Amino acid sequence: MKTENAYWILVRDFEICLVNNEIPFGTAEQFNLNQHSILKIGEYQQSPVYLAQANSQESLGDFVNLRSQLFREEKLRLLMHKAVTLNHFFATHKFCGKCANPFELATNELALHCSNCGNRIYPTISPSIIVAVRRGRKILLANHLRHKGTIYTTLAGFVEVGEPIEKTVEREVFEESGIKIKNIRYFGSQPWAFPNSLMLGFLADYESGEISLQEEEIFDAKWFDCDEPLPELPPEGTIALRLIKETLRICRES
Numbered sequence: 001m002k003t004e005n006a007y008w009i010l011v012r013d014f015e016i017c018l019v020n021n022e023i024p025f026g027t028a029e030q031f032n033l034n035q036h037s038i039l040k041i042g043e044y045q046q047s048p049v050y051l052a053q054a055n056s057q058e059s060l061g062d063f064v065n066l067r068s069q070l071f072r073e074e075k076l077r078l079l080m081h082k083a084v085t086l087n088h089f090f091a092t093h094k095f096c097g098k099c100a101n102p103f104e105l106a107t108n109e110l111a112l113h114c115s116n117c118g119n120r121i122y123p124t125i126s127p128s129i130i131v132a133v134r135r136g137r138k139i140l141l142a143n144h145l146r147h148k149g150t151i152y153t154t155l156a157g158f159v160e161v162g163e164p165i166e167k168t169v170e171r172e173v174f175e176e177s178g179i180k181i182k183n184i185r186y187f188g189s190q191p192w193a194f195p196n197s198l199m200l201g202f203l204a205d206y207e208s209g210e211i212s213l214q215e216e217e218i219f220d221a222k223w224f225d226c227d228e229p230l231p232e233l234p235p236e237g238t239i240a241l242r243l244i245k246e247t248l249r250i251c252r253e254s
């Protein structure tokens, strides 16, 4: 591995290391990565891609937040998200939850294995839903407290244990906005490594109700007409923006 040319995704929390604004490409020796915990996570442009866990004194390049890398082409963006999620998983699962023995990386699959009691666990993925709601030629967009006064976006939330995903979509929209929806359709998905979410995107139509905000999460929510100026929207590379664009397209055809 030391002499093989590869892409190296060095991760520190939610940051990855860039050299000259790109993922470092070269040999482990060249980047002095031999002492790192290294795992192959995929291929990119016919070369292997490795996750390397960065130490805090890393001086190879510049660490940037993963959120600043949404503009990358899809395949590379997905590998970056995979690396950050796996790094978070390893960092938070160092010991077996049954017997407290240190976990080891399994050799035959991507899992952690306890050689003392045989316990085996797989990388954690937390499913969540994200949904764009249409009412005639209008789209429901919310300004969440974490984006107070800036971005308006779709509604979203985590799937609860024992809950069918379609119910999550109905529940989250009702809890956050007071609106009942119908005609829920699956649209697509996006892994979101903050830290281990898998966002399942849906389109839906308004059924009944008036906007009533969940004040702990939502600062404002409104119906925006597709022919009138829109507020600031989420950035390119997010499933939220894809859902909004698709809904606006349907609005303009209706």
Ligand SMILES: [Zn+2]
Residues within 6 Å of the ligand: 096, 097, 098, 099, 100, 101, 114, 115, 116, 117, 118, 119
């Ligand atoms: Zn164990």
